Amino acid sequence: xxxxxxxxxxxxxxxxxxxxxxxxxxxxxxxxxxxxxxxxxxxxxxxxxxxxxxxxxxxxxxxxxxxxxxxxxxxxxxxxxxxxxxxxxxxxxxxxxxxxxxxxxxxxxxxxxxxxxxxxxxxxxxxxxxxxxxxxxxxxxxxxxxxxxxxxxxxxxxxxxxxxxxxxxxxxxxxxxxxxxxxxxxxxxxxxxxxxxxxxxxxxxxxxxxxxxxxxxxxxxxxxxxxxxxxxxxxxxxxxxxxxxxxxxxxxxxxxxxxxxxxxxxxxxxxxxxxxxxxxxxxxxxxxxxxxxxxxxxxxxxxxxxxxxxxxxxxxxxxxxxxxxxxxxxxxxxxxxxxxxxxxxxxxxxxxxxxxxxxxxxxxxxxxxxxxxxxxxxxxxxxxxxxx
Amino acid sequence: xxxxxxxxxxxxxxxxxxxxxxxxxxxxxxxxxxxxxxxxxxxxxxxxxxxxxxxxxxxxxxxxxxxxxxxxxxxxxxxxxxxxxxxxxxxxxxxxxxxxxxxxxxxxxxxxxxxxxxxxxxxxxxxxxxxxxxxxxxxxxxxxxxxxxxxxxxxxxxxxxxxxxxxxxxxxxxxxxxxxxxxxxxxxxxxxxxxxxxxxxxxxxxxxxxxxxxxxxxxxxxxxxxxxxxxxxxxxxxxxxxxxxxxxxxxxxxxxxxxxxxxxxxxxxxxxxxxxxxxxxxxxxxxxxxxxxxxxxxxxxxxxxxxxxxxxxxxxxxxxxxxxxxxxxxxxxxxxxxxxxxxxxxxxxxxxxxxxxxxxxxxxxxxxxxxxxxxxxxxxxxxxx
Numbered sequence: 058x059x060x061x062x063x064x065x066x067x068x069x070x071x072x073x074x075x076x077x078x079x080x081x082x083x084x085x086x087x088x089x090x091x092x093x094x095x096x097x098x099x100x101x102x103x104x105x106x107x108x109x110x111x112x113x114x115x116x117x118x119x120x121x122x123x124x125x126x127x128x129x130x131x132x133x134x135x136x137x138x139x140x141x142x143x144x145x146x147x148x149x150x151x152x153x154x155x156x157x158x159x160x161x162x163x164x165x166x167x168x169x170x171x172x173x174x175x176x177x178x179x180x181x182x183x184x185x186x187x188x189x190x191x192x193x194x195x196x197x198x199x200x201x202x203x204x205x206x207x208x209x210x211x212x213x214x215x216x217x218x219x220x221x222x223x224x225x226x227x228x229x230x231x232x233x234x235x236x237x238x239x240x241x242x243x244x245x246x247x248x249x250x251x252x253x254x255x256x257x258x259x260x261x262x263x264x265x266x267x268x269x270x271x272x273x274x275x276x277x278x279x280x281x282x283x284x285x286x287x288x289x290x291x292x293x294x295x296x297x298x299x300x301x302x303x304x305x306x307x308x309x310x311x312x313x314x315x316x317x318x319x320x321x322x323x324x325x326x327x328x329x330x331x332x333x334x335x336x337x338x339x340x341x342x343x344x345x346x347x348x349x350x351x352x353x354x355x356x357x358x359x360x361x362x363x364x365x366x367x368x369x370x371x372x373x374x375x376x377x378x379x380x381x382x383x384x385x386x387x388x389x390x391x392x393x394x395x396x397x398x399x400x401x402x403x404x405x406x407x408x409x410x411x412x413x414x415x416x417x418x419x420x421x422x423x424x425x426x427x428x429x430x431x432x433x434x435x436x437x438x439x440x441x442x443x444x445x
Numbered sequence: 446x447x448x449x450x451x452x453x454x455x456x457x458x459x460x461x462x463x464x465x466x467x468x469x470x471x472x473x474x475x476x477x478x479x480x481x482x483x484x485x486x487x488x489x490x491x492x493x494x495x496x497x498x499x500x501x502x503x504x505x506x507x508x509x510x511x512x513x514x515x516x517x518x519x520x521x522x523x524x525x526x527x528x529x530x531x532x533x534x535x536x537x538x539x540x541x542x543x544x545x546x547x548x549x550x551x552x553x554x555x556x557x558x559x560x561x562x563x564x565x566x567x568x569x570x571x572x573x574x575x576x577x578x579x580x581x582x583x584x585x586x587x588x589x590x591x592x593x594x595x596x597x598x599x600x601x602x603x604x605x606x607x608x609x610x611x612x613x614x615x616x617x618x619x620x621x622x623x624x625x626x627x628x629x630x631x632x633x634x635x636x637x638x639x640x641x642x643x644x645x646x647x648x649x650x651x652x653x654x655x656x657x658x659x660x661x662x663x664x665x666x667x668x669x670x671x672x673x674x675x676x677x678x679x680x681x682x683x684x685x686x687x688x689x690x691x692x693x694x695x696x697x698x699x700x701x702x703x704x705x706x707x708x709x710x711x712x713x714x715x716x717x718x719x720x721x722x723x724x725x726x727x728x729x730x731x732x733x734x735x736x737x738x739x740x741x742x743x744x745x746x747x748x749x750x751x752x753x754x755x756x757x758x759x760x761x762x763x764x765x766x767x768x769x770x771x772x773x774x775x776x777x778x779x780x781x782x783x784x785x786x787x788x789x790x791x792x793x794x795x796x797x798x799x800x801x802x803x804x805x806x807x808x809x810x811x812x813x814x815x816x817x818x819x820x821x822x823x824x825x826x827x828x829x830x
Contacts, residue, residue, distance in 0.1 A: 077745045085752035092759050096770045133570055149625035152768075157625070168618060175619035182624060182795055184768050189490070189515045190571045195620045196578040203617030204585030208592040210615040211608045215597040225596055234550075234591065235584035237577060240524075240541060240559040244532040358462075365467055373479050386519065388479070389535065402533075409532045 060290050064298025068272070069305050081264050082310035086257040087317055093257070094250035094322055104132070105155035105187045107194075108139040108148050108179075115165025117202075121158070121176075124198045133190065142179075149179045155187025156180045158195055168202055201233055244409045251325045254318035255404040259397045260377040262307050262343055267364040269303040270350040274357035292440045300348045307340035327407025331417045335403045338424040342396035345432040346371075352438030371395050396424040447676055451684025455658060456691055468654060469696050473647040474703060477639050490572035491517045493527045493539035493561070500547030501602070505609070506583050513579050524561075531561050537572035538562035540580070550587055551601045586612055640704035641712070641790040645783055646754070646763040647700065648693045648725055652733030653750035655689060659737025659825075660746055668829050678829040682734075682822050689730035697722045713793030717800040721789050724810045728782050731817025738824035762787045782813040 072078040107125060111118050125136045137154060139145035145157035157179040167174040176195050180188035205226060212222035276282055285295050315332070318324035326332040346367060354360035372378055375397035376388075384392075392398030403420030410416055459465050492510065496503045511518045519536055521527040527539040541559035543549055549556045558580060562569040589612075590605040597604075662668060662685075671681050701722070704710035712718045740746045758764060760774075761783025767775050778784040789806035792798035800807075 075742075075744065077742070077749060080745075080749050080752065085749075085756075089752070089756055089759065092756060096759065096765065096774055130574075133574070146625045172616050173618045175621045177621045177623055179623055179625045181768075186568075186571060188622065190574055192620055192622055193571075193574045193578040197574070197581045199618040199620065200578070200581030200585050203582075204588045206617050207585055207589040207608060207612055207615055210611050211589040211593040211604060212596045214607055214611060215593045215599050215604055217593070217596045222592075222596060226592065229592065231588050231592060233581055233584035234554075234587050235556045235558055235580050237540070237558050237560040237573075237580060240561050244528070244563075247532070247534050362463065362467065369472055369475070373475055378476065378479065384479070405533050 059294075060288075061294045061298035061301060064285070064295060065301035065305060068269075068299060068302030071272075072268070072302065072306060078268065078306070081261055081268070082306060083313050086261040086310075086314050090250060090253045090257040090314070090318055090324075091322060093253040094248075094324075104135070105184075105190060106135045106137055106153070107187075107191055108137050108145040108154040108157035110139045110142055110145050110157065110159045112162040113160045113164040117165040117168050118160045121160060121195070121198050125158075125194060130194065134194070146179055149181050152181065152184070155184050156191035158191060173202075173206075204233055205231065245325070245411060247405060247409050248323070248325060250318060250322045251408040252401070252405060254314065254322070254324040255326065256377045256401055258311050258314040258318075259339060259375075259400060260372050262310060262340065263368045263372055263377075263397070265303045265307055265310075265343055266347045266350055266368055267361060269299060269347045270354065270360040270364050271357060273299050273351050274354065274360050278357060293436075296348060296351065296439050299351070300344050303347050304340055304344045307343055308337070311336045311340065325408040326404065327411065327416075328413040331407055331412075331414050332404065334414070335400055335407070335417045335421055335424075338421045338428070339396060339400040342424050342428045342431070345428045345435060348435035348439055349431050352435045352441065371397055374398065376401050393423070396427045399423040399427075447680050448684045448687060451671070451681060452687040452691065455685060455688035458658060459655070459688075459692060465654075469651055469692070470699060473643055473696070473700055476647075477643045477700070477704070477708070489515055489517045490538070490575045491519065491536040492572060492576055493519050493521050493530050493536035495521050495524055495527050495539065495541045501605075502547050502550040502587075503542055505605075506542070506580075509583055510576070510579050513575075516575055516579065524559075527561055531563070531569070537569050538576055540576055553591070556587075582612075640700065640708060640710040641794065642758075642763040642787055644697055644700045644704075644722075645725065645761070645786045645790070646758040648697050649729045649732060649758070649783065650751060650754035651696055652689055652693055652729035653736050653754045654747060655692065655733045656736035656740060656750060657743040657746040659685060659734060660740055660743050663737075663828065672829060678826050681829065682825050685825075686730050686734060686818065686821075689733050690726045693726035693729045694722065697726060711794060713790070713797070714799050717793055717798065717803055720800060720807060721786070721793065721803065721810075724807055724814060725782075725786050727814035728786075728810055728817065731814050731821055734821035734825065735817055738821060738828060757781045758783055760784070782810055785809045785813075 109122065109125070111122070122136065124130075125134055137148075139148060139154075139157060142159055145154070145159065148154040149157050159177040159179065161174045161177070164174050164176070176199065178188065178192050178195060180191070208226055208231065209219060209222045212225075213219040217225075273282075282295060286292060315324075315326050315336070319326060347364075350360060350364045350367060354363050374388075374391050375395035376384070376392045377397060393402070399420040403417040406412065406416045406420075459469075494507055494510065496507065507518065507520070510516055519530075521530060521539070524541055527536070527541065530536045531539055539561040541561065543557060543559075546556065560573055560576070562573045586605065586608040589608040590601055593599065593604040593607065594601045668681060672678060701712055701718075705712065736746060736750055740749065760778045761767075761781040762778055763783055767778050767784060767787070770778070785806045789798075789803040789810070792803050792806070796802070
């Protein structure tokens with residue numbers, strides 16, 4: 058057996074005996090990915106109950122109710138009649154209803170007068186999405202009424218007598234001149250677990266950097282490295298053996314997480330070959346970073362400090378901590394400076410397009426460039442850490 | 446006096462370690478920055494627009510979209526870019542304006558705007574609803590301008606400008622939004638949301654990580670040596686507990702100071718906030734000391750501690766508001782002390798709460814603190830004697 062392999066095998070055995078490695082590499086990412094996916098399952102299926110207080114009972118109120126109950130909103134909104142503003146307010150405050158709409162008495166009649174009565178939406182500070190949707194629906198409903206009022210006002214401001222403008226409008230039966238048409242967008246939707254599965258796997262994979270770098274310096278302080286070098290071994294083999302254990306551990310951890318999230322939580326990692334190559338590139342990047350940390354640090358404490366910066370810096374920038382797509386565009390660009398940011402983009406594209414190798418070509422190339430640069434720096438700096 | 450001596454030794458050991466300063470000071474600030482910059486996703490819809498030929502009407506519509514509260518508009522060069530952004534959830538919905546939009550708007554027919562959203566996805570459906578209401582508002586102005594120029598014979602451009610001005614002054618049917626049961630209209634976004642929840646997260650996380658000190662003390666035989674002197678085990682435990690509380694208070698104070706100075710975060714009623722921070726420091730101290738008796742190596746503390754801390758923070762609503770999760774997860778979340786602390790901050794800051802209005806939360810947190818500290822004391826005392 059090659060000495061590097063022997064060293065790696067010994068390190069892997071040692072880490073498996075330490076239960077914290079299993080917690081960090083397998084249990085923690087699975088638990089946290091599952092929690093995130095459970096939490097956002099609610100957000101993935103927005104459905105809101107809107108309480109409606111109808112004190113008007115006229116045709117305009119009926120129009121609003123039928124807009125709320127239209128087939129297009131069937132999956133989004135359930136309408137529940139409320140007796141009074143008080144009961145509606147209590148329902149919204151208690152969270153039984155996401156929001157409520159109050160149609161005031163005399164609303165239908167007021168629509169044709171100079172000062173129409175307003176519709177009131179009751180919202181809850183804790184449910185801004187429901188507030189936003191409810192007010193959008195109400196606004197779309199009143200848009201035609203307001204457009205007609207605006208038409209008369211504009212014509213009369215332009216010189217037409219108000220009375221004849223109103224009469225002309227009555228005859229014209231105008232309808233809003235812009236309509237939307239659904240366009241196909243040819244992709245699958247991104248499930249939360251399909252993002253957080255890979256994201257958490259990578260986040261905890263990054264911790265391998267701290268673990269391995271730390272264990273290298275612990276062994277050096279114990280004199281193990283010196284003893285290894287007394288044997289007919291080249292320093293590079295020793296370093297290679299140490300980081301090879303990080304590589305093996307990373308591959309095993311990613312594979313287990315991919316398998317469990319796919320079969321237990323329904324995550325979509327996409328085309329297995331493409332996802333496998335992407336994961337391989339990512340583990341290589343982590344391995345190279347580990348070697349660089351060993352090369353830069355002088356002591357165990359320094360290794361811990363530098364790797365903490367590396368781990369949290371990469372995780373924060375790359376989007377392992379927050380869903381990178383919801384961040385401002387500048388953050389999304391910064392994410393593409395990190396290998397994990399590219400890997401996450403690759404996994405997202407695999408899951409949503411259903412594509413294969415062609416989709417991950419660019420992410421893999423970017424990760425390999427990072428790996429190459431870091432590995433070159435490490436191979437220059439690291440032998441220094443090995444020589445006694 | 447002996448309690449203070451033991452406390453100050455533990456504190457000095459933490460302060461000398463530059464690595465722990467990274468976790469106490471730098472990391473929380475970085476996370477507040479990043480989470481603060483991205484948390485607006487919870488109440489704002491991100492909408493993409495592919496412009497037509499960038500004529501007057503495109504500009505009017507895009508500026509209307511951009512100025513609508515609750516819509517964060519981003520422009521894309523091609524339909525392909527927009528589709529990728531929707532696919533990656535970078536934007537929740539997008540619209541594609543027709544190439545000859547200007548001409549179509551001036552004409553007589555209906556203008557068709559493409560909508561890119563997957564309608565089986567409720568959050569995209571919700572964003573689409575928001576966009577459609579803006580489009581309807583714009584369409585109202587177009588209808589008015591067309592009608593006026595047809596009636597009076599003025600050109601479309603000037604009647605469109607007229608309609609735009611009148612839209613703000615002609616009384617239409619208004620939508621008045623009112624809060625059910627609290628005074629503030631909207632949940633603050635960005636830093637203001639993330640700072641208090643990150644305080645809850647990091648004070649707890651840091652206390653758990655601090656358990657490594659207790660483990661190291663146990664392994665070094667520090668406690669045995671202390672007990673060889675005229676020191677009772679209760680004094681040692683109290684000293685350790687005080688050092689946890691002091692570090693937690695210092696970290697919380699730092700986050701509060703940076704939050705208010707750098708990000709303009711308001712922390713609510715000062716007395717209530719102080720009591721809440723104090724109670725939370727006790728909860729953290731109890732959890733950290735208990736962890737110190739449960740783990741056997743510092744490696745376990747640094748590996749398992751953060752994972753447990755982050756998981757509890759997620760359950761308890763530190764990473765996202767619990768209002769966006771289902772009722773089951775919300776109930777499960779309230780088994781963690783984090784959820785009660787976040788609830789208390791929410792009351793304090795968004796509903797102008799006082800110490801009496803957060804009394805229930807303080808009581809529950811006090812219970813957590815007492816329980817954790819009692820358990821930790823019992824376990825530590827067993828190990829000491």
